[in-house]
Amino acid sequence: MNRAEKAALQLRAVDVLGMLKETRTYDELAAETGLPAGDLNRYVNGHVLPGTERAREVVDDLGREALADELDARISVDDEGYVDNTATVFDQPFLDLAAPVVANAFEFDRPDVVLTAATDGITLASALASYYGTRCAYAKKTKETAVEEFIEARERLQSGIELTYYLPAAAIDEGESVLVVDDLIRSGETQELLLDIVETADADVAGVFALIAAGDDGIERARDRTDAPIGSLVSV
Numbered sequence: 001m002n003r004a005e006k007a008a009l010q011l012r013a014v015d016v017l018g019m020l021k022e023t024r025t026y027d028e029l030a031a032e033t034g035l036p037a038g039d040l041n042r043y044v045n046g047h048v049l050p051g052t053e054r055a056r057e058v059v060d061d062l063g064r065e066a067l068a069d070e071l072d073a074r075i076s077v078d079d080e081g082y083v084d085n086t087a088t089v090f091d092q093p094f095l096d097l098a099a100p101v102v103a104n105a106f107e108f109d110r111p112d113v114v115l116t117a118a119t120d121g122i123t124l125a126s127a128l129a130s131y132y133g134t135r136c137a138y139a140k141k142t143k144e145t146a147v148e149e150f151i152e153a154r155e156r157l158q159s160g161i162e163l164t165y166y167l168p169a170a171a172i173d174e175g176e177s178v179l180v181v182d183d184l185i186r187s188g189e190t191q192e193l194l195l196d197i198v199e200t201a202d203a204d205v206a207g208v209f210a211l212i213a214a215g216d217d218g219i220e221r222a223r224d225r226t227d228a229p230i231g232s233l234v235s236v
C-alpha cells in the first residue's frame with residue numbers, strides 16, 4: 001500500500017467507527033471492537049488516525065457486520081415478502097460508506113465499469129464506481145434520447161410480460177471488466193439481463209453484488225451464469 005492508500009484506509013475506518021458511534025456509547029463501541037474507549041474517542045473526533053493494521057481490521061471485520069446490521073435495521077419486509085429499502089437507496093452518504101467495505105469484503109477485482117439497472121440500483125452503483133474511480137452505467141427500460149446505438153437485453157418474465165433493458169452501446173467497451181450490482185436481487189431476472197448485456201458487449205464480469213437478497217433464487221441464478229465472485233450483504 002502506498003501512503004495515499006494507507007490514508008484512505010485510515011479515513012474509511014474512521015467513517016465506519018463514526019457510523020457505529022451514532023447508535024452506541026464509547027464503552028459499547030469498545031466492547032464491540034476490543035479497542036480502548038479513549039482511542040475510539042480520539043479516532044471518531046478526528047484527533048488521531050488508527051494505524052493501518054487497526055484500520056484494516058475495522059473495515060474488513062467490523063465494517064461488514066456493522067453495515068449488514070445497519071442495513072437490516074433500515075429495511076422492512078411486508079406480508080408478501082416485498083422489501084421497502086428506500087431508507088438505504090435514498091441515502092447516498094450511507095452507500096458511500098458501504099462501498100469500500102463491500103469492495104474489501106467480496107474481493108471483486110477493480111472493474112472498468114460498475115453496471116446496474118435503473119432505477120434503484122443507481123445510487124449503489126454510483127457509490128461503488130466512485131470508490132473504484134471508474135465509470136458507472138445503468139441500463140434503462142426505455143431508450144435514452146439522442147443515443148443511436150444500444151445493447152438490448154430482453155427476457156420473458158414468469159408473468160409472461162416481456163422486459164427489455166437498453167444500455168447505450170458506448171457505455172461498455174469490448175474486453176472491459178464489469179461489476180454488476182443492484183440494490184436487491186429476488187428472481188435474478190434483472191441481474192440476468194445485465195449479465196446478457198455484459199456478454200453482448202464482449203466484456204468480462206468482475207462480480208455480481210446486491211445489497212439485499214430476497215430469497216436464494218436470484219443469487220443461484222447469477223451463480224449459474226458466472227464464476228466471478230457473487231454476494232449480498234443481507235438476506236431476507
Ligand SMILES: O=P(O)(O)OC[C@H]1O[C@H](OP(=O)(O)OP(=O)(O)O)[C@H](O)[C@@H]1O
Binds near residue numbers: 120183184
Ligand atoms: O431479481 P429481480 O426479481 O429481477 O428483482 C430485482 C429488481 O427489482 C427492483 O427493481 P424494479 O424492477 O422494481 O425497478 P426500480 O429499480 O425502478 O424500482 C430492484 O431494484 C431490482 O432491480
Ligand SMILES: Nc1ncnc2[nH]cnc12
Binds near residue numbers: 083084186
Ligand atoms: N422491493 C422488492 N422486494 C422484493 N422483491 C422485489 N422485486 C422487485 N422489487 C422488489
